[in-house]
Amino acid sequence: MRHAFPLARPGQTIGLLGGSFDPAHEGHVHITREAMKRFGLSHVWWLVSPGNPLKTRGPAPLERRMARARTVMQDPRVTVTDIEAHLGTRYTAQTLAALMARYPGVRFVWLMGADNLAQLHHWQDWEWIMERVPVGVLARPGDRISARMSRAARLYAQYRISGRASHMLSRVEAPAWCFVNVAMSGQSSSAIRAAGAWGAVEET
Numbered sequence: 001m002r003h004a005f006p007l008a009r010p011g012q013t014i015g016l017l018g019g020s021f022d023p024a025h026e027g028h029v030h031i032t033r034e035a036m037k038r039f040g041l042s043h044v045w046w047l048v049s050p051g052n053p054l055k056t057r058g059p060a061p062l063e064r065r066m067a068r069a070r071t072v073m074q075d076p077r078v079t080v081t082d083i084e085a086h087l088g089t090r091y092t093a094q095t096l097a098a099l100m101a102r103y104p105g106v107r108f109v110w111l112m113g114a115d116n117l118a119q120l121h122h123w124q125d126w127e128w129i130m131e132r133v134p135v136g137v138l139a140r141p142g143d144r145i146s147a148r149m150s151r152a153a154r155l156y157a158q159y160r161i162s163g164r165a166s167h168m169l170s171r172v173e174a175p176a177w178c179f180v181n182v183a184m185s186g187q188s189s190s191a192i193r194a195a196g197a198w199g200a201v202e203e204t
Helices: 026-039 062-072 083-087 092-102 114-118 126-132 151-155 163-171 189-194
Strands: 013-019 043-048 078-081 107-113 135-139 177-181
Touching: 013 026, 013 092, 013 163, 026 043, 026 062, 026 107, 026 135, 026 163, 026 177, 043 062, 043 083, 062 078, 083 092, 092 107, 092 126, 107 114, 107 163, 114 135, 126 151, 163 177
Parallel strands: 013 043, 013 107, 043 078, 107 135, 135 177
Antiparallel strands: none
């Protein structure tokens, strides 16, 4: 029986990678390992969401996405969890607030792709997120312009940590963010679904 709430000790540095993981694939695995290496993280939690508030079409059933993620991600430092379903949170800021209250002394780092940074200002309470937890941004080489010109990047420009000092991100106080380039897999969840490799969600 798996714990509904992952175990964590004060002092640990844990990266949080949220998403629908519909389905999880090797690209997720790659950026997770890069994030641990680049941002000085001891662990990463994959937060498999019940549903994305910004998407109109629902993902595959949560149990199916969790099982796929655990098959794809085989690393003792990475925990695949549906903690948001147990917390009853729907937005990232709500999840972070709940995790910080439940795990005092744990240092969380929010992980995201450059595409998410570019539209972060559309997220609920996005400024609260930037001011409460360090943010690690992973991008393909050359995928910098929209993220660098984003509202969040401009507003918090003075709090940006250089890529050369990325390993310090998990040890500094928020607001702090770091943008690093990583070679990324050509796989994507949408391409896998389009190819029919994941199968259609059954209508109920």
